[in-house]
Amino acid sequence: MLASTLPSADSPAPRVRRFAFEYQTTVHGVPANARELDLWLPVPHADASQDIGELVVDAPYRYEILAAPYGNRVLHLRVKKPSTTDFTVTMRFQVARREHLNPAVRQPAAQSTRIDPADPNLQRWLAADGLVPLDDSIRHWARQVVAQAHATAPLDQARAIYNHVVSTVKYDKSGQGWGRGDIYYACDARRGNCTDFHALFIGYCRALGIPARFSIGFPLPPERGAGEVKGYHCWAEFYTPATGWVPIDASEAAKNPDKREYFFGAHDENRVEFTRGRDLMLAPRQQGGPLNYFIYPYAEVDGQPFTGLANQFRYHDATRE
Missing domain, CATH: 3.10.620.30 (C8orf32 fold)
Known part of the structure; x- marks a missing residue:
C-alpha cells in the first residue's frame, strides 16, 4: 500500500473532476507483405487519485488487456497476415480525477x-x-x-x-x-x-x-x-x-x-494518468527496446517498430461546473 493522500481534518477536501475520455488510433500503411502486426495502447489505471470506469474498446480484431510493471495496464492486439486496409481502435472510459x-x-x-x-x-x-x-x-x-x-x-x-x-x-x-x-x-x-x-x-x-x-x-x-x-x-x-x-x-x-x-x-484535478515509469517493457514484451515512456500507441510489424499510426484524444466533462 502506498502513502495515504487523504487530507487532514483541517485541510480542504480535494477537488474532483468527472469526465469521459476517448483515446483513438488508426493504423494505416501496413506493408502488403507483412506477416504479423502487434499494437499496444496504454490503458489508464485506478489509484488513490483517480477512478477509471466503464471502459469500452471498439476494435476490429481480438484484443486483451494485460498487467504491466509498476501497476500499468496495456491493451494488446496481434493480427496475423494483416490487411493493408486501415483500421481504428477506440477506447472510451469514465474518469473521476481527484486533486492530489x-x-x-x-x-x-x-x-x-x-x-x-x-x-x-x-x-x-x-x-x-x-x-x-x-x-x-x-x-x-x-x-x-x-x-x-x-x-x-x-x-x-x-x-x-x-x-x-x-x-x-x-x-x-x-x-x-x-x-x-x-x-x-x-x-x-x-x-x-x-x-x-x-x-x-x-x-x-x-x-x-x-x-x-x-x-x-x-x-x-x-x-x-x-x-x-x-x-x-x-x-x-x-x-x-x-x-x-x-x-x-x-x-x-x-x-x-x-x-x-x-x-x-x-x-x-485537470489531468488523467495512463502510465508510470520510464524504460518500459510492455505485455506481451515488444521485440524492440524499452520505451522511453508510453503514452501514445506503439506498434511493430514483423518485430520492427511501425509508425503508421494516427491518433486522436478527446474529453467531455460530465458537468459544466
Whole structure:
C-alpha cells in the first residue's frame, strides 16, 4: 500500500473532476507483405487519485488487456497476415480525477502515522533511467543545489531541487532536443517541456537517495466543457518516510509562477494518468527496446517498430461546473 493522500481534518477536501475520455488510433500503411502486426495502447489505471470506469474498446480484431510493471495496464492486439486496409481502435472510459494533495507538506504538523512505506518498486525509483543516468556529474550538481539551500532533510532537499528546476529551466519547445526527458539536455539547454523538467528533478532526487517516479497522461484545460487534447503531459512524485509520496509539477509551476507553491505538494484535478515509469517493457514484451515512456500507441510489424499510426484524444466533462 502506498502513502495515504487523504487530507487532514483541517485541510480542504480535494477537488474532483468527472469526465469521459476517448483515446483513438488508426493504423494505416501496413506493408502488403507483412506477416504479423502487434499494437499496444496504454490503458489508464485506478489509484488513490483517480477512478477509471466503464471502459469500452471498439476494435476490429481480438484484443486483451494485460498487467504491466509498476501497476500499468496495456491493451494488446496481434493480427496475423494483416490487411493493408486501415483500421481504428477506440477506447472510451469514465474518469473521476481527484486533486492530489499531500497534507504533510502543506501542513507540517500533519506528518502522520498514516504513512505506509511499503512499495515493491521503491528501489526502482532510486535507479537510473536510460536518459537519466546517475553519474558523478549528476551527483555533484545535485549536491551543489542542496548545499546552496542549506538543505539536509530529504523534504528540504527535494524542495531545493524543485525551486532550482523551476527557477533555472524555461518552458520552451523551440529547436530540437526537447521532449525526450534527457537530463543532460535539460542541464545544458536549460529549457524544454515537461519531460525535460521532470528528468532533471527526478535525476537530482535519486542522486541524493530520494526515491522519485515519473508519470504521464493527458492534461485537460481548467475550463469545463469538451474538446480535443493535442498532446501529453507528465509529472513527478518523490518519497520520504515522513511524508510518503509527494506530488510535484515543475513544468506547470514554471508556466504559472503564481502556482509555484501549489505545485510543490499537489497535482490538480485537470489531468488523467495512463502510465508510470520510464524504460518500459510492455505485455506481451515488444521485440524492440524499452520505451522511453508510453503514452501514445506503439506498434511493430514483423518485430520492427511501425509508425503508421494516427491518433486522436478527446474529453467531455460530465458537468459544466
